[in-house]
Amino acid sequence: MNSKTILDQLTGIIASDQINTNKEDLYDASADRYKKYAKARKVLDVPAPLAIVYPKNKEEVSELLKYCNSNDINVIPRGGKTATEGGLENWKESTIVIDALHLDKIMKIDPYNSQATVQAGVALQDLEDELRKIGCTTGHSPQSKPVAKYGGLVATRSIGQFSTLYGGIEDMVVGLECVFPDGTISKIKNVSRRSGGPDIRHIAIGNEGTLCYITEVTIKIFRHYPDNNKFYGYLIKDVETGIKVLREVMVNGYRPSVARTYSEEDAAQHFYHFHENKCVLLFMAEGPKGIVEATGHGIDVAVEKFNEGIIKQVDSQLIEDWFNHLNWSQKDIDDEFDGMIKNDSHSGFTTEISADWETIPKIYNSVLARIRNEFHRVDDLTMLGGHSSHSYLNGTNMYFVYNYKILCEPEDELLIYHHPLQKIIVEETLKAGGSMCHHHGIGKYRSEWTKDEHGSAYYMLEKLKKAFDPKGVMNFGTIFPEKEGLKYIQ
DSSP states (O other), X not given: OOHHHHHHHHTTTSOGXXXXXXXXXXXXXXXXXXXXXXXXXXXXXXXXXXXXXXXXXHXXXXXXXXXXXXXXXXXXXXXXXXXXXXXXXXXXXXXXEEEOTTOOXXXXXXXXXXXXXXXXXXXXXXXXXXXXXXXXXXOOOOTTTTTOBHHHHHHTTOOOTTHHHHOOHHHXXXXXXXXXXXXXXXXXXXXXXXXXSSOTHHHHTTOTTSSOEEEEEEEEOEEOOGGGOEEEEEEESOHHHHHHHXXXXXXXXXXXXXXXXXXXXXXXXXXXXXXXXXXXXEEEEOSSHHHHHHHHHHHHHHHHHTGGGEEEEEOHXXXXXXXTTOSOOHHHHHXXXXXXXXXXXXXXXEEEEEEETTTHHHHHHHHHHHHHHHOTTGGGEEEEEEEEOOEETTEEEEEEEEEEEOOSOGGGHIIIIIHHHXXXXXXXXXXXXXXXXXXXXXXXXTGGGHHHHHGGGHHHHHHHHHHHOTTOOBSTTSSSOOGGGHHHHO
């Protein structure tokens, strides 16, 4: 079916003003932040979608998916456009982007039952602003908070900066509504817990638009105690010391909202005004006053236990000021994009992984050693380091962060720099038994390792795809490896 026919037939499903065929918008929709440098330089090598469509309700989503499923048209679900792993990138000539722009209603805020229901296109910041008016919070604060939308947050299994206390998005979702490729609308009811078979919420949570389109989400909300916040910061001798202190706090049962440790290199770009070329360890405690005081005591005890690795304590106001300026705004994203049009450098590529406490330092050290010894463009790196920012009873994550001068053509940047670096990180993580994808999702560019990530459990994941999207029209190439996509990866 040719593109004109598809566009004509779409007008039989939704109004013409809900169909966007503007060339600049389609170019922007052909890739996400993963290829931001190539996009800024106008050298993207992937096809543009045929259209971006903006349904106004779940029924229109259902009809659009049924149409695309019947006619073998690839569908890319889209929310706030903050994806970083290629999940929004297009690898098919016949593709429709279904954008949640008009699914923007806050359906209900229910403080007594501590939950709120929103449509998929509601921005996280908008809900947070409404909740703050009644003394509540979402507890969810990724750096993309000002622009990220709930459909995308749930679909990518998002996590926020306060996850050590509030959990990831999967811990916050009570129920949800989603639409499958055959048009079936499924709604999972809102209950505190149930033992009614497997937890079917997780078919949608983290599916990255490969199984269904999320239209509505109910999430937990929490009371907010901003007057009780306390911040703690320390200069420490190495990453291993920071990991030990984080572990001590967690296994002793304390839950600071923020618990992080930074390598010297990563600290230099975040804490340039006080890092003194040392690693940085920091915490934030929040909640009712008694809990904050107890948490602070737990932090003090953990720090004292490993005091041989603690160089000095940092003024808490410096940590608080840093937190208050951590999130992106749309202007920050736009300014970064404009800067890449003129500058041949890359700031802040990351690959985030997770493992148990014992394994994380081993992965960190082996990755840095391999990069320094094997990466053929190591002299182009302007920064190589990492930080742990999300901890659990039994382990933590590690963000590997690397910046570099781009001494190649813009279209070759990822293949020459990011992909070889990411390959080393993924290989070392999987070899040690960790997870190659802590919270950004697999997207398209880690899909070549999806089977290795899951091992024998890939059988279960593959069955879900065959059951819910047997024609493979949902977000081709994301999560599930496709031979056709290798030309973009390798």
